[in-house]
Amino acid sequence: MIPSILPTYNRAALTFETGEGSWMIEADGRRFLDLGAGIAVNVLGHASPVLIEALTEQAGKLWHVSNLYNITQQQALADKLVDNTFADTVFFTNSGTECCELAVKMVRKYWHDKGQAERVEIIAFEGAFHGRSSAGIAAAGSEKMVTGFGPLLPGFHQVPFGDLEAAKALIGEHTAAIIVEPVQGEGGIRPLADEDLKALRALCDEAGILLILDEVQCGVGRTGKLFAHEWAGVTPDVMMVAKGIGGGFPLGAVLATENAASGMVAGTHGSTYGGNPLACAVGGAVMDVVADDEFLSDVNRKSGLFRQKLEGLVAAHPDVFEEVRGAGLMLGLKCSQVACGDVVAAGYDNEVVTVPAADNVVRLLPPLNITDEEIAEAVVRLEKAASQLDAGK
Numbered sequence: 001m002i003p004s005i006l007p008t009y010n011r012a013a014l015t016f017e018t019g020e021g022s023w024m025i026e027a028d029g030r031r032f033l034d035l036g037a038g039i040a041v042n043v044l045g046h047a048s049p050v051l052i053e054a055l056t057e058q059a060g061k062l063w064h065v066s067n068l069y070n071i072t073q074q075q076a077l078a079d080k081l082v083d084n085t086f087a088d089t090v091f092f093t094n095s096g097t098e099c100c101e102l103a104v105k106m107v108r109k110y111w112h113d114k115g116q117a118e119r120v121e122i123i124a125f126e127g128a129f130h131g132r133s134s135a136g137i138a139a140a141g142s143e144k145m146v147t148g149f150g151p152l153l154p155g156f157h158q159v160p161f162g163d164l165e166a167a168k169a170l171i172g173e174h175t176a177a178i179i180v181e182p183v184q185g186e187g188g189i190r191p192l193a194d195e196d197l198k199a200l201r202a203l204c205d206e207a208g209i210l211l212i213l214d215e216v217q218c219g220v221g222r223t224g225k226l227f228a229h230e231w232a233g234v235t236p237d238v239m240m241v242a243k244g245i246g247g248g249f250p251l252g253a254v255l256a257t258e259n260a261a262s263g264m265v266a267g268t269h270g271s272t273y274g275g276n277p278l279a280c281a282v283g284g285a286v287m288d289v290v291a292d293d294e295f296l297s298d299v300n301r302k303s304g305l306f307r308q309k310l311e312g313l314v315a316a317h318p319d320v321f322e323e324v325r326g327a328g329l330m331l332g333l334k335c336s337q338v339a340c341g342d343v344v345a346a347g348y349d350n351e352v353v354t355v356p357a358a359d360n361v362v363r364l365l366p367p368l369n370i371t372d373e374e375i376a377e378a379v380v381r382l383e384k385a386a387s388q389l390d391a392g393k
């Protein structure tokens with residue numbers, strides 16, 4: 001008999017009932033150190049006092065009014081995002097995959113309105129993840145995501161991750177845009193080199209096409225800059241943001257330049273919940289903490305500390321781990337002779353939560369306000385997990 005929850009997830013036998021900062025407390029009382037943060041969502045940890053305050057204050061005032069009316073909290077958050085980024089304008093969604101839908105619509109409408117309606121194609125990269133909606137799976141194009149769900153939304157091509165020559169070769173008179181994650185998340189914490197992101201921007205400029213960055217996982221302070229592309233010193237035309245922006249409340253945003261967004265006039269797009277007062281009140285509070293040089297430099301400092309300890313872990317357990325990679329607090333442990341899922345499971349045994357990814361990588365995406373002591377404790381627990389796997393060999 002089918003379970004009452006549609007069985008699309010492989011869930012661990014864990015039920016977390018409360019959370020505090022970087023900790024989650026299981027129904028049986030065990031305290032787990034959270035290096036997953038709900039997959040890069042809980043940027044300020046669990047039960048963050050500033051987020052509780054923002055949410056409860058708004059909850060006492062007004063929950064929902066519809067985008068038929070002005071929404072003060074939405075305006076304030078849009079202004080913060082515009083002030084702190086390349087963007088001139090923002091559309092709010094409830095998730096990452098909805099950002100993909102709008103990004104695709106936006107670039108197609110851009111060309112349509114420019115009199116080049118044939119420019120509908122989007123070049124994406126293998127190993128990418130852009131969400132589970134029709135546009136998201138068509139963009140990523142992997143067998144695992146698309147099989148059985150045809151006919152797929154047409155107009156997407158994939159080239160190997162980082163293969164700029166292949167991308168260049170595909171650009172033609174039907175190309176609208178290139179879409180890429182500056183750091184692939186689900187794909188196994190694979191950062192695109194700064195030079196490659198720069199080269200991709202140059203490629204788009206030469207061809208006159210648009211660049212969409214998917215910063216759903218790597219954005220909002222995760223890499224130690226507010227947005228990951230800042231490391232390369234280039235800007236996109238359109239950017240997808242979700243996960244961390246709501247700090248645990250469902251919220252996403254598509255950021256765009258005035259030029260890229262020029263086709264999106266009244267009536268061309270909408271969302272009932274998108275940019276709702278509760279979500280935007282929380283998003284505003286997240287931005288107030290994260291869009292701060294001191295906060296971000298502390299993320300970088302802690303990244304250095306964490307990485308250094310993880311290098312030691314890798315060196316001590318070469319049969320388990322091959323390398324540490326990533327940026328900021330978006331780190332990956334590439335596994336060598338064990339499956340990443342076994343490392344995640346051994347982590348559960350030792351009360352530390354991590355997230356598996358493709359390419360046999362274990363993701364470490366802690367709350368950005370994790371403390372130095374918690375980083376040290378995390379490595380102690382990962383060390384125990386690795387020793388357990390070494391002993392079992």
Ligand SMILES: *Cc1c(COP(=O)(O)O)cnc(C)c1O
Pocket residue numbers: 094095096097098129130131132181185186214215216217218242243
């Ligand atoms: C998680 C993710 C998405 C999809 O976000 P949802 O909120 O699950 O729809 C899209 N792109 C990237 C890079 C992601 O990590």
